[in-house]
Amino acid sequence: MKALVWHGTNDVRVERVPDPTILNGRDAIVKITSSAICGSDLHLLDGYIPTMQTGDILGHEFMGEVVEVGAENKKLKVGDRVVVPFTIACGGCFFCNRELWSLCDNSNPNAWMAEKLYGYTTSGLFGYSHLTGGFAGGQAQYARVPFADVGPLKIPDGIPDGQVLFLSDILPTGYMAAENCDIKPGDVIAVWGCGPVGQMAIRSAWLLGAERVVAIDSVPERLRMAKEMNRAEIINFERDDVFDRLKSITGGRGPDACIDAVGLEAHGATLDAYLDQAKAAAFLATDRPNALREAIFACRKGGTVSIPGVYGGFLDKIPFGAAFQKGLTFKMGQTHMMRYMKPLLDRIERGELDPSFVITHRLPIDQAATGYRMFRDKQDECIKVVLKPH
Amino acid sequence: MMSSAQNVAEVERWASALGGAGIALYGIRQGSAAGAMIAASGGILIARGATGYCPMYAATGVSTADTDTRVALRLGRGGHVEQAATINRSAAELYRYWRNFENLPRFMAHLVSVQQVDQRHSHWVAKAPAGRTVEWDAEIINEIPNELIGWRTVDRADVISAGSVRFTPAGPDRGTEVHLRLKYEPPGGRVGSAVAWMLGHDPRQIIQEDLRRFKQLMEAGEVPTTKGQPRGKQSILNYD
Numbered sequence A: 001m002k003a004l005v006w007h008g009t010n011d012v013r014v015e016r017v018p019d020p021t022i023l024n025g026r027d028a029i030v031k032i033t034s035s036a037i038c039g040s041d042l043h044l045l046d047g048y049i050p051t052m053q054t055g056d057i058l059g060h061e062f063m064g065e066v067v068e069v070g071a072e073n074k075k076l077k078v079g080d081r082v083v084v085p086f087t088i089a090c091g092g093c094f095f096c097n098r099e100l101w102s103l104c105d106n107s108n109p110n111a112w113m114a115e116k117l118y119g120y121t122t123s124g125l126f127g128y129s130h131l132t133g134g135f136a137g138g139q140a141q142y143a144r145v146p147f148a149d150v151g152p153l154k155i156p157d158g159i160p161d162g163q164v165l166f167l168s169d170i171l172p173t174g175y176m177a178a179e180n181c182d183i184k185p186g187d188v189i190a191v192w193g194c195g196p197v198g199q200m201a202i203r204s205a206w207l208l209g210a211e212r213v214v215a216i217d218s219v220p221e222r223l224r225m226a227k228e229m230n231r232a233e234i235i236n237f238e239r240d241d242v243f244d245r246l247k248s249i250t251g252g253r254g255p256d257a258c259i260d261a262v263g264l265e266a267h268g269a270t271l272d273a274y275l276d277q278a279k280a281a282a283f284l285a286t287d288r289p290n291a292l293r294e295a296i297f298a299c300r301k302g303g304t305v306s307i308p309g310v311y312g313g314f315l316d317k318i319p320f321g322a323a324f325q326k327g328l329t330f331k332m333g334q335t336h337m338m339r340y341m342k343p344l345l346d347r348i349e350r351g352e353l354d355p356s357f358v359i360t361h362r363l364p365i366d367q368a369a370t371g372y373r374m375f376r377d378k379q380d381e382c383i384k385v386v387l388k389p390h
Numbered sequence B: 001m002m003s004s005a006q007n008v009a010e011v012e013r014w015a016s017a018l019g020g021a022g023i024a025l026y027g028i029r030q031g032s033a034a035g036a037m038i039a040a041s042g043g044i045l046i047a048r049g050a051t052g053y054c055p056m057y058a059a060t061g062v063s064t065a066d067t068d069t070r071v072a073l074r075l076g077r078g079g080h081v082e083q084a085a086t087i088n089r090s091a092a093e094l095y096r097y098w099r100n101f102e103n104l105p106r107f108m109a110h111l112v113s114v115q116q117v118d119q120r121h122s123h124w125v126a127k128a129p130a131g132r133t134v135e136w137d138a139e140i141i142n143e144i145p146n147e148l149i150g151w152r153t154v155d156r157a158d159v160i161s162a163g164s165v166r167f168t169p170a171g172p173d174r175g176t177e178v179h180l181r182l183k184y185e186p187p188g189g190r191v192g193s194a195v196a197w198m199l200g201h202d203p204r205q206i207i208q209e210d211l212r213r214f215k216q217l218m219e220a221g222e223v224p225t226t227k228g229q230p231r232g233k234q235s236i237l238n239y240d
């Protein structure tokens, strides 16, 4: 089959690789009909996530048709149409039982690696380094899905792929980011990053009852999308001082909750952002947390900082004193996918939600490497790329 | 396991990226000659806490009141490893699976097979270097249904070892704590080097992985794997 393969920083290629096979009883093989490129994939492309190996197949936002089912899998059958969540969970551990799906104890074959870095292992992920299991991903024509009787969500025929594909990651991720803000009537929510995750977070904040939503980015078409399609007030961080603007928008009090939908590769127009870049290059720090710093600083006293943006290692100069003195609440982590997939599918089916608005590019899988570059460099106003593997 | 030396180095580098003061903790478990001599959970050994009396301690003069495994290691009189995991199943279920020793090779990586000879006796075969195997007989020396199993090699085996596993309910809706303790006397000669080979430089890690697979089997019904999945062209820098 064809698959997108990682060969090193800035080097991904489409290659022919063997087809996947069933390796465990609860597995299924999915013939992929749509697969997206995510901001998380850019962290791999840019070399920010450790334990990648050349030859790794990327991709964790995919859906398709079940073509083979393992002997122990009693839930799926050949022909089922499914969306596959990017987290892999066993369904039987302490964490799965508490719906903390991305913290599953049993789905990472390289648990020892994660234990060294994080103390405990978190769940396996598709196409996301060996630290989270080294599972071959879904930017390919077929994928093997482990514990496929837990994660995949069956999708009725008749809804186009584009409307349900993002149940695999960014829609639940944006939704959980907003839910973590514990939104109360009258709340002002500020969202750093108007990429696909930020857009989903903005939309979810409205669904959950926000009074006002403020979106922060510097890419014109992304700010435009936030404003025109998602009714957010916008701040361009290259033109305006974010803190000052947020303060004046909120009458001096600050946003009730701040969402960092940027993650470890924040850009910035401030001195600390340039220092981060230099330090990351020299490996003095691993992440560039410019947006997070700003979110912590801008958040009102007693507010919440919700972090869907990915961080992997060590963060420098986090204003922890500000967080402590202001009594902030922090909520973060990889999304607990299966809490949200079904309820969000119901909303999509009822017509309350259509996340397909973020798609700007559809490409055949042969052009996946080009898609990565366009998405990273924001060429051609690229916001979200969906690959068609067949 | 997809563990390449490259990945290990990378994880270490990250863990110490910013001086790593607090994170360097895990470095303590680096290999020692004594560590390398501890036999694979593969089958060997005893729990003194469990049995109260360990003939090997008596023989080696190690006080049974001493519960620090590292002291035993430093004395160079055999190895003593202990690992624990909390498993989301009842003590009875876990006990039942473990008590059938023939199940052990399903999660103890270095065992080839265990044959139950009678209620108390079993025959164990473990991997050794160069595709060879080591074998020994073991007997159950202590047993409390749904709570504890203790075993050791029978008198004249080449490998002298003992082990125990204890199952303790962890509280309402909290599963069962499983404490695995292994003790062995380093044998000499060919068998000794086979045992050292089995355990590599970090015996605690090996026991931990055995216990982890037990947990995975009990909670998930299978051990997660990527062995045999497709991958693209690999660089010679990757070694699995």
Ligand SMILES: NC(=O)c1ccc[n+]([C@@H]2O[C@H](COP(=O)([O-])OP(=O)(O)OC[C@H]3O[C@@H](n4cnc5c(N)ncnc54)[C@H](O)[C@@H]3O)[C@@H](O)[C@H]2O)c1
Pocket (backbone or CB within 6 Å): A038, A039, A040, A041, A042, A043, A169, A170, A173, A192, A193, A194, A195, A196, A197, A198, A216, A217, A218, A219, A222, A237, A261, A262, A263, A264, A265, A266, A267, A268, A290, A291, A307, A308, A309, A310, A333, A334, A335, A383
């Ligand atoms: N928690 C999860 O489970 C989960 C799931 C999916 C994605 N993510 C993470 O969410 C983040 C966003 O994903 P995406 O797909 O939207 O990525 P993306 O790269 O398309 O979007 C990031 C956006 O942030 C903007 N940005 C950069 N620096 C900024 C700053 N200082 N202030 C404000 N905006 C800034 C960029 O211009 C870009 O538009 C990534 O870190 C990704 O890894 C997390």
Ligand SMILES: [Zn+2]
Pocket (backbone or CB within 6 Å): A038, A039, A040, A041, A060, A061, A086, A169, A170
């Ligand atoms: Zn993603």
Ligand SMILES: [Zn+2]
Pocket (backbone or CB within 6 Å): A089, A090, A091, A092, A093, A094, A095, A096, A103, A104, A105, A106, A107
């Ligand atoms: Zn689990």
